[in-house]
Amino acid sequence: MNAEIVGPGLSVVVPVFNEQDVLPLFAARLRPVLDALDVSYEVLTVDDGSRDATPAVLERMRREWPQLRVVRLRRNAGHQNALTAGLHRARGRYVVSIDVDLQDPPEVIADMLALARAENLDVVHGVRTDRSTDSMFKRWSAGLYYRLIRRVVGAAVPHNAGDFRLLSRTAVDALTELPEQLPVYRLLVPWLGLPSGEVSYAREVRAAGRSKYPLGKMIRLALDSITGFSAAPLRVATWLGLAGVALCVLMGGGVLAAYAWGTVVPGWTSMFVALVFLGALQLLGLGLLGEYVARIYTSVQGRPAYVVTFDSAVARRPAEVRL
Structure with a gap:
């Protein structure tokens, strides 16, 4: 043969x-x-x-x-x-x-x-x-x-x-x-x-x-491994978003309580921290979503x-x- x-x-x-x-x-x-x-x-x-x-x-x-x-x-x-x-x-x-x-x-x-x-x-x-x-x-x-x-x-x-x-x-x-x-x-x-x-x-x-396999390729391998076999990162972004909402509610309650007690101190520090925190959560969520969109894009091409x-x-x- x-x-x-x-x-x-x-x-x-x-x-x-x-x-x-x-x-x-x-x-x-x-x-x-x-x-x-x-x-x-x-x-x-x-x-x-x-x-x-x-x-x-x-x-x-x-x-x-x-x-x-x-x-x-x-x-x-x-x-x-x-x-x-x-x-x-x-x-x-x-x-x-x-x-x-x-x-x-x-x-x-x-x-x-x-x-x-x-x-x-x-x-x-x-x-x-x-x-x-x-x-x-x-x-x-x-x-x-x-x-x-x-x-x-x-x-x-x-x-x-x-x-x-x-x-x-x-x-x-x-x-x-x-x-x-x-x-x-x-x-x-x-x-x-x-x-x-x-x-x-x-x-x-x-x-x-x-x-x-330098550090960059090791990170890429880890991302491909996780995004190719699990939707867990998307759920992490969801839970982080929920945690951020809960934290904002608590901060809002604290601000109202301080206003009612007349202890409000003028300043921008707390607002700045809150904005940076929420912005970071949004960017993290978009980044994780982008990894999955990139895989779909590659497959469609x-x-x-x-x-x-x-x-x-x-x-x-x-x-x-x-x-």
């Missing part, structure tokens, strides 16, 4: 953006792990519009590693969209997603595959039990993110589980059918409710290069989340636009 149709037993999806320094180190650790498995495989690297020597490094690696497959996006689409491109084009019976920075050890892939086979699981999450290599701020912000998400979205979200996971073909097909424009897979995958397990590991230091301009497995096909 045609291998293009059957596909390998395992696909490893690796989003890549400006990672020329770490790619050779990543390949040196990943290839021995995959070669030792009793399964055919492909390593699907998604070049997310890199502007350094990453494309040249990938081409050189592809000539030396037959199982390496290079998918190139026309422009930078973001980590989650690059991951989407890889999941949609992966052909394996099982699909593992992993970042290239080596903070998630490739050796854990063998444990994930063994657990999925032994217990017939559709999802195996990689859970970080030791984050001592991260900065104190990174550990604090990550802990805050997971506590907030579990409270807002639900306890089904594994604590300290990022985008290092194994998915069965059933899980991948279910994800590709979802009409998500701004996917957050660490929440989407648990939402599917498929049989799942966990493999724990210690998070390592970044092997080379710089982090592609229907613009492609990414554009594939090259795939080494089907290099002769024209560029693909994914809606």
Whole structure:
């Protein structure tokens, strides 16, 4: 039968953006792990519009590693969209997603595959039990993110589980059918409710290069996570509005009582504070509402989340636009 149709037993999806320094180190650790498995495989690297020597490094690696497959996006689409491109084009019976920075050890892939086979699981999450290599701020912000998400979205979200996971073909097909424009897979995958397990590991230091998740992107991920899976922020704005109304009623009562007792002191401080407080509540409510309107706007536009301009497995096909 045609291998293009059957596909390998395992696909490893690796989003890549400006990672020329770490790619050779990543390949040196990943290839021995995959070669030792009793399964055919492909390593699907998604070049997310890199502007350094990453494309040249990938081409050189592809000539030396037959199982390496290079998918190139026309422009930078973001980590989650690059991951989407890889999941949609992966052909394996099982699909593992992993970042290239080596903070998630490739050796854990063998444990994930063994657990999925032994217990017939559709999802195996990689859970970080030791984050001592991260900065104190990174550990604090990550802990805050997971506590907030579990409270807002639900306890089904594994604590300290990022985008290092194994998915069965059933899980991948279910994800590709979802009409998500701004996917957050660490929440989407648990939402599917498929049989799942966990493999724990210690998070390592970044092997080379710089982090592609600075504070701004972490905040954006948190906003996408909350607004994409819960209407709780809108309810928060409602409750804040009610609290503001109640406070104004109390302040009005206090002003009337002071007037009746003849203790009114001329001044503008209290009025200024009240106006600033109410203005802040209104702006907060508008901001939260704007996040949801922006998601609706993005969905209505229907613009492609990414554009594939090259795939080494089907290099002769024209560029693909994914809606």
